[in-house]
Amino acid sequence: MSRLVIDQVTVHYPGAARGVAALQDVSLVIDPEQLVVALGPSGCGKTTLLNLIAGFLQPTSGRILLDDRLVSGPSAERGVVFQDDALLPWLNVLDNVAFGLQLRGLPGAEREATARRTLQLVDLQEFEQHPIWQLSGGMRQRVGLARGLAADPRVLLLDEPFAALDAFTREQMQELLLRLWRKTRKQIFLITHDLEEAVFLATDLILLSPRPGRVAERMKLDFGHRHANGESARSIKSDPRFIETREHVLSLVFAQREVSTT
Amino acid sequence: MTPTEMSIGDNSRSTAFASEQAPARPAGNFLLSVNTISTLTIIFLLVVWWATTTAGLIAPLFLPSPQAVLGKFWLVTTKGFMDSTLWQHLAASLGRVVCALIAAVVLAIPTGIAIGLSRIAQGVLDPLIELYRPVPPLAYLPLIVIWFGIGELSKVLLIFLAIYAPIAIATAGGVRQVSQNRLRAAQSLGATRVQLLRYVVLPSAVPDILTGIRIGLGTGWSTLVAAELVAATSGLGFMVQSAAQFLVTDVVILGIAVIAIIAFALELSLRALSRRLAPWREQGIS
Numbered sequence: 040m041s042r043l044v045i046d047q048v049t050v051h052y053p054g055a056a057r058g059v060a061a062l063q064d065v066s067l068v069i070d071p072e073q074l075v076v077a078l079g080p081s082g083c084g085k086t087t088l089l090n091l092i093a094g095f096l097q098p099t100s101g102r103i104l105l106d107d108r109l110v111s112g113p114s115a116e117r118g119v120v121f122q123d124d125a126l127l128p129w130l131n132v133l134d135n136v137a138f139g140l141q142l143r144g145l146p147g148a149e150r151e152a153t154a155r156r157t158l159q160l161v162d163l164q165e166f167e168q169h170p171i172w173q174l175s176g177g178m179r180q181r182v183g184l185a186r187g188l189a190a191d192p193r194v195l196l197l198d199e200p201f202a203a204l205d206a207f208t209r210e211q212m213q214e215l216l217l218r219l220w221r222k223t224r225k226q227i228f229l230i231t232h233d234l235e236e237a238v239f240l241a242t243d244l245i246l247l248s249p250r251p252g253r254v255a256e257r258m259k260l261d262f263g264h265r266h267a268n269g270e271s272a273r274s275i276k277s278d279p280r281f282i283e284t285r286e287h288v289l290s291l292v293f294a295q296r297e298v299s300t301t
Numbered sequence: 302m303t304p305t306e307m308s309i310g311d312n313s314r315s316t317a318f319a320s321e322q323a324p325a326r327p328a329g330n331f332l333l334s335v336n337t338i339s340t341l342t343i344i345f346l347l348v349v350w351w352a353t354t355t356a357g358l359i360a361p362l363f364l365p366s367p368q369a370v371l372g373k374f375w376l377v378t379t380k381g382f383m384d385s386t387l388w389q390h391l392a393a394s395l396g397r398v399v400c401a402l403i404a405a406v407v408l409a410i411p412t413g414i415a416i417g418l419s420r421i422a423q424g425v426l427d428p429l430i431e432l433y434r435p436v437p438p439l440a441y442l443p444l445i446v447i448w449f450g451i452g453e454l455s456k457v458l459l460i461f462l463a464i465y466a467p468i469a470i471a472t473a474g475g476v477r478q479v480s481q482n483r484l485r486a487a488q489s490l491g492a493t494r495v496q497l498l499r500y501v502v503l504p505s506a507v508p509d510i511l512t513g514i515r516i517g518l519g520t521g522w523s524t525l526v527a528a529e530l531v532a533a534t535s536g537l538g539f540m541v542q543s544a545a546q547f548l549v550t551d552v553v554i555l556g557i558a559v560i561a562i563i564a565f566a567l568e569l570s571l572r573a574l575s576r577r578l579a580p581w582r583e584q585g586i587s
């Protein structure tokens with residue numbers, strides 16, 4: 040099992056306002072079977088952090104290690120699910136899911152079998168031959184998830200994957216993500232600006248604050264575990280402890296905002 | 302949208318709004334569609350043509366009647382004009398355009414990819430293409446004749462040059478516009494640089510390449526007449542030119558009509574091909 044270490048990472052974008060770092064001295068460990076959620080207002084560096092882990096971006100200083108090996112670029116061991124699904128419209132659903140395996144050079148039959156199995160996980164087996172533009176936004180996100188999972192990465196990174204979905208679909212997707220997390224035992228790093236989503240999903244919640252982007256709070260939560268163990272989302276979200284935690288996180292966000300505006 | 306979501310959403314909306322919105326429905330229900338109007342326009346033109354010529358309002362030397370042109374059509378397809386039948390002229394023209402098109406596609410797509418991907422290739426090739434592209438082919442035709450003589454090569458080369466630039470430019474544009482997230486998605490699935498090009502960049506650019514081919518074929522086809530001015534002995538352009546010299550106006554009109562119909566058919570089939578190969582563009586996905 041792998042361990043992802045983000046060690047005192049700072050990012051300055053070239054051309055950005057001098058002195059203000061997009062991320063400053065951010066340290067973070069993602070252990071096996073954790074579901075780490077980064078929460079923060081717009082512009083606090085969430086996407087920057089995810090791009091670093093994915094290898095799309097190099098830190099100005101600091102290091103990122105996966106199993107003690109330096110992350111130096113994108114690779115199939117770190118799968119990414121994008122907010123805009125980023126699927127390939129010239130491929131049908133099945134071929135999109137099998138794409139990572141195709142890149143790896145797996146023979147057709149084998150990769151299709153794996154892709155079918157993964158599609159079943161996200162409950163889209165009936166749509167395997169559909170072109171992706173015939174799917175709804177929520178279904179496309181599920182295809183994106185399946186594509187990420189089918190390549191069997193060690194870490195799955197998700198950048199606001201459900202932000203564009205309606206509230207109902209978003210809840211279904213959150214529950215799906217927890218089921219997948221439980222079933223595949225992958226470590227997951229997810230970013231969101233949806234407070235309830237963050238509290239519901241996270242085993243480890245990280246609160247980022249902007250200008251410069253840094254970790255303002257960390258907390259351990261267990262609502263995701265509870266759901267994965269069979270408790271219904273409704274009952275968790277109406278649990279006074281859930282509401283209390285959510286309000287607590289909300290007050291932290293507000294407190295931060297006051298600090299940063301004064 | 303899923304079929305179920307769509308039906309739920311749309312049904313409720315259409316029932317809620319049905320009473321007020323009925324008149325705002327697409328007007329095509331009781332008015333004519335654009336296609337019908339276009340067809341009617343063409344029929345109207347033909348009728349005017351027929352009426353004015355049959356009534357003797359215009360001398361046949363200036364505008365022969367449609368019947369005369371149809372008669373010539375029969376004559377030229379069976380007996381031929383200037384030693385070749387209409388089909389032979391057509392085949393000669395199409396042959397040149399197809400040769401030029403194949404050469405242009407084979408060379409322009411790699412050029413476009415290079416321009417789109419590499420700063421050096423862009424710096425070297427962009428000015429070359431942009432310099433010659435706006436020049437009318439007739440202007441550099443004499444130079445081509447001086448260099449390459451009056452054989453087939455010059456004609457094909459002229460058409461080739463007209464097709465090459467639009468395809469190269471369109472390909473470069475398509476390559477540059479490839480979505481960063483799609484590239485990143487492929488990279489995070491382990492794609493190498495070659496795989497990115499093969500599986501993401503090229504398919505993304507297909508619609509643009511097809512647009513380039515469509516524009517290129519349009520200009521190529523219109524360059525054809527110019528190309529066939531050069532000591533050709535067959536071809537639609539040649540047929541029209543020599544008919545004009547002998548004032549055989551019905552053959553001139555016949556040739557122009559065939560040239561127009563072929564151009565129209567090329568345009569339509571390329572559009573259909575592009576809809577088939579890149580149907581997602583119709584759905585607003587780039």
Ligand SMILES: Nc1ncnc2c1ncn2[C@@H]1O[C@H](COP(=O)(O)OP(=O)(O)OP(=O)(O)O)[C@@H](O)[C@H]1O
Pocket residue numbers: 052053054055061079080081082083084085086087088232252
């Ligand atoms: N390519 C870039 N060049 C310069 N500055 C950038 C670049 N990308 C992001 N930034 C800056 O870095 C900061 C963090 O951006 P980032 O995209 O990581 O925020 P985010 O938390 O993902 O925001 P959102 O919730 O809106 O997606 C912002 O202030 C932004 O202006």
Ligand SMILES: [Mg+2]
Pocket residue numbers: 085086087
């Ligand atoms: Mg972001």
